[in-house]
Amino acid sequence: MPDQPSSSPSCSTPSGRSTTTPRTDAAAGSAPGGSAPVALLRRPSGEAAASCPVSLPPTLSPQEAQEALADAREALLGERRLLRVEELARLAALPDDQVAALGALAHEVRLDRLGPTVEVEGILSAKTGGCPEDCHFCAQSARFDSPLLATPMLDDQEVLQAAWETKASGASEFCIVLAIRGPDERVMARLLELVPLVQRTTGLQVAVSAGILTENQARRLAEAGVHRYNHNLETARSFFPQVVTTHSWEERAETCRLVQRHGMELCCGVLFGMGETPAQRVELLGQLQELRPAEVPINFLNPRPGTPLAERPLVGAWEAIRWVALARLALPGVLLRYAGGREVTLRDLQALGLTAGINALIVGNYLTTLGRSPEEDLRMLEDLAMPVGALSAAW
Amino acid sequence: MTAVAPEPGPGDGGASHCPGCGRPLAPGPGGADAGHCPGCLPPLDPPRFCPACGRRLRVLVSPRGWRATCRTHGPLGPDF
Ligand code: SF4
Ligand SMILES: [Zn+2]
Numbered sequence: 001m002p003d004q005p006s007s008s009p010s011c012s013t014p015s016g017r018s019t020t021t022p023r024t025d026a027a028a029g030s031a032p033g034g035s036a037p038v039a040l041l042r043r044p045s046g047e048a049a050a051s052c053p054v055s056l057p058p059t060l061s062p063q064e065a066q067e068a069l070a071d072a073r074e075a076l077l078g079e080r081r082l083l084r085v086e087e088l089a090r091l092a093a094l095p096d097d098q099v100a101a102l103g104a105l106a107h108e109v110r111l112d113r114l115g116p117t118v119e120v121e122g123i124l125s126a127k128t129g130g131c132p133e134d135c136h137f138c139a140q141s142a143r144f145d146s147p148l149l150a151t152p153m154l155d156d157q158e159v160l161q162a163a164w165e166t167k168a169s170g171a172s173e174f175c176i177v178l179a180i181r182g183p184d185e186r187v188m189a190r191l192l193e194l195v196p197l198v199q200r201t202t203g204l205q206v207a208v209s210a211g212i213l214t215e216n217q218a219r220r221l222a223e224a225g226v227h228r229y230n231h232n233l234e235t236a237r238s239f240f241p242q243v244v245t246t247h248s249w250e251e252r253a254e255t256c257r258l259v260q261r262h263g264m265e266l267c268c269g270v271l272f273g274m275g276e277t278p279a280q281r282v283e284l285l286g287q288l289q290e291l292r293p294a295e296v297p298i299n300f301l302n303p304r305p306g307t308p309l310a311e312r313p314l315v316g317a318w319e320a321i322r323w324v325a326l327a328r329l330a331l332p333g334v335l336l337r338y339a340g341g342r343e344v345t346l347r348d349l350q351a352l353g354l355t356a357g358i359n360a361l362i363v364g365n366y367l368t369t370l371g372r373s374p375e376e377d378l379r380m381l382e383d384l385a386m387p388v389g390a391l392s393a394a395w
Numbered sequence: 396m397t398a399v400a401p402e403p404g405p406g407d408g409g410a411s412h413c414p415g416c417g418r419p420l421a422p423g424p425g426g427a428d429a430g431h432c433p434g435c436l437p438p439l440d441p442p443r444f445c446p447a448c449g450r451r452l453r454v455l456v457s458p459r460g461w462r463a464t465c466r467t468h469g470p471l472g473p474d475f
């Protein structure tokens with residue numbers, strides 16, 4: 001499921017934050033790394049669409065904000081445990097003037113767990129458009145009147161050329177993305193040829209994003225040398241049915257587990273700005289804590305013409321920094337990668353994300369849209385004294 | 396297959412269709428002068444329609460560039 005690392009703008013402004021659904025035990029459960037498991041990931045079979053199990057407190061007072069930050073610091077750097085969903089909900093209610101402090105803590109946690117290195121990756125849409133699924137944010141769905149022309153799978157030379165471009169940008173990872181629900185035998189055969197070919201020819205680690213997998217497919221991809229498999233949750237389970245109806249959140253989560261079971265690193269991204277509430281963003285972070293991906297790409301909705309989300313507003317830049325920092329604090333040892341939408345969402349604040357938890361980048365262009373030049377990103381990393389290199393998660 | 400009325404190509408006279416929606420461009424500012432209709436092509440998007448004939452383009456976006464091809468007018472590049 002090639003999801004866009006596309007982007008989108010978002011919604012929630014500070015004043016639009018809040019929403020109060022009753023707090024539940026699930027929301028108060030502790031996270032992995034701690035002890036008692038949170039019940040955010042699995043729900044009893046047969047249960048109807050989930051409601052958001054998280055609620056946010058009202059915006060914190062200055063003193064409450066200081067306490068929340070100090071508690072988070074002690075949990076992450078003292079006790080060295082994961083934050084619980086209720087602790088994340090409290091941090092999500094920090095006032096805007098505390099977002100810089102939140103980012104500073106996130107940066108400290110990132111340096112503590114993974115150091116200053118930044119991992120750089122290039123991506124390629126190797127089969128574009130014509131996807132039968134209906135992800136409302138995606139220009140590649142065949143169900144919407146998008147200006148994109150569906151194109152068949154690229155040939156070896158086109159893929160290799162893109163991999164060399166990636167290598168020339170200082171990247172260590174190259175992700176081959178296909179706009180499909182899941183691979184059929186023909187696609188599997190192509191991937192099983194392409195992955196070793198790219199790896200052998202360029203020396204890059206190869207990642208794949210090809211939608212929902214069966215057990216057998218996951219095993220064969222792992223055997224072919226796929227380093228990471230990308231399969232995004234995109235959004236909280238409670239919000240997912242509002243943006244995708246052709247497959248379920250549970251199907252996505254199951255593919256994520258399959259990937260890990262077969263020894264590939266899981267890359268599992270989020271897309272902020274589709275109309276989800278802040279409480280649902282916290283819910284999603286809790287669900288990611290349970291999945292324990294190696295990498296989490298952060299996408300911001302870049303509304304695509306012709307899609308149902310075409311008219312959504314962009315996420316505010318400062319709000320985006322808040323959620324980057326919260327993602328790092330929720331997932332202290334992951335590779336947190338800037339993905340689609342950062343240029344339009346963050347504009348001049350792009351460097352700030354790298355001092356608020358981000359430690360990986362997609363450089364250059366995205367799947368169907370363009371990014372800023374790799375040189376600009378590499379200069380930004382140099383200015384920040386952050387070396388480029390390959391990273392592994394440190395859960 | 397279908398006969399297409401002669402249209403200016405990228406190299407012979409400039410854009411007559413919007414690369415964001417494919418519709419013919421109105422003459423003057425905000426149309427042909429701008430190269431696309433107002434607000435039609437987001438700033439970080441490659442062209443989606445041939446500026447010469449308005450057909451949908453086959454677009455390949457790679458990490459460092461993009462290439463678009465019209466069935467009638469052939470390849471376009473970032474400099475079109
Ligand atoms: S519509 Fe298809 S290509 Fe787009 S995100 Fe959904 S599954 Fe992936
Ligand atoms: Zn137009």
Ligand SMILES: [Zn+2]
Pocket residue numbers: 445446447448449450465466467468469
């Ligand atoms: Zn043409």
